[in-house]
Amino acid sequence: MQARWTGQLLLIRSEAGTPGESSSFDFTWFIPAIVKYRKLLGEVMLVSFVLQIFSLITPLFFQVVMDKVLVHHGLTTLDVIAIGLAGVMLFESALSGLRTYVFAHTASRIDVELGSKLFRHLITLPLSYFQARRVGDSVARVRELENIRNFLTGNAITLLLDVLFSVVFIAVMFYYSGWLTLIVLLSLPLYILVSVLITPVLRKRLNDSFARGAENQAFLVETVNGIDTLKSMAVEPQAIRKWDNQLAGYVAAGFKTQNLSTIANESVSLIGKLVTVATLWFGARLV
Structure with missing residues (x-):
């Protein structure tokens, strides 16, 4: 071996990358980032659920005004109801602002992580991928990922919350x-x-x-x-x-x-x- 060795060493690595980098790039690619921040997203959903409960309070206040105050001319009761409703609205506004802040902060962290992961994934793709596609196609698909991220961190949570809270609305309706x-x-x-x-x-x-x-x-x-x-x-x-x-x-x-x-x-x-x-x-x- 020493007689044949020229003193040169060749370093070879696979272009396939790690198993995580070579995995399929589909909808499930976004799930780990969502799961990572599930606690914060869960807090956002909890606050949203409380806000949905508050949305039921306003019509109940109007019901009391119509059934009790106007019929019996209870102005004292009207004052109490107005103060209570104003307090609920103030608390609802503060809670809504807090939810928006937490959600925007969490969504920004998810966007940074997904954007970095996306660029690393794009860079590690083989040269044949780019040779088989036009530059504009790749750019358009990268931009479309913004819609997917917005859906996962926005509409998907809202949809899940609406489905869960629809049960509460139906129960209240059935009560009446x-x-x-x-x-x-x-x-x-x-x-x-x-x-x-x-x-x-x-x-x-x-x-x-x-x-x-x-x-x-x-x-x-x-x-x-x-x-x-x-x-x-x-x-x-x-x-x-x-x-x-x-x-x-x-x-x-x-x-x-x-x-x-x-x-x-x-x-x-x-x-x-x-x-x-x-x-x-x-x-x-x-x-």
Whole structure:
């Protein structure tokens, strides 16, 4: 070995990286960061739950005013109720501000961690990944991750809280009237039907809109990067024509998506209004 050794040492490492770096990059990639701050997010949910409880207090105050104060002209009772309601509102405002601060601070920490992790993941990808894709495609997908982070740290928590607190609302409604609660419960299949009919088509149109947006992003980035070549070959009119066509397709796809979203929102709104009418009609007949 000493006779053949030239004195040079070659260091070789695998480009695959660690198992964590080579794992699939999907929705579950965000979960560890969320789990890491589960305690703070749990505190935010707890405060939000308390605020939801406070939202029930205001209509109860109005009920007391209508049933007790106005009927019996109890001005002293009105003063007590007004002071109590003002105190509840002050405490609710302070608690809401505290929740917003804690949530914004936690979301910022999650964003920093996910952003750093994303960049490390992007850098460790093999060269073949970037050679097979345009720069604009990668940039567009990185920007779309902002929406995922916002959903996980915002809408997802709100959705979970709404689902949990809907049970409390239904219980309160059932306490007042089982028949009126039944009207609300009977409307739930209609909401589910709208979701089943709209969601598949909306998902398809959103994917098409994203694909066209990524294509526009890629074309814009590549055009700016290669502006010297483009001008030297005097192909500006062709580039403008291609951009106009792609932009028109992207706007049309976004318009179709917005129309479908409007149909879904208005359908849900119509169901809610019909439920309100039915509740008022049956409620008036039950009095």
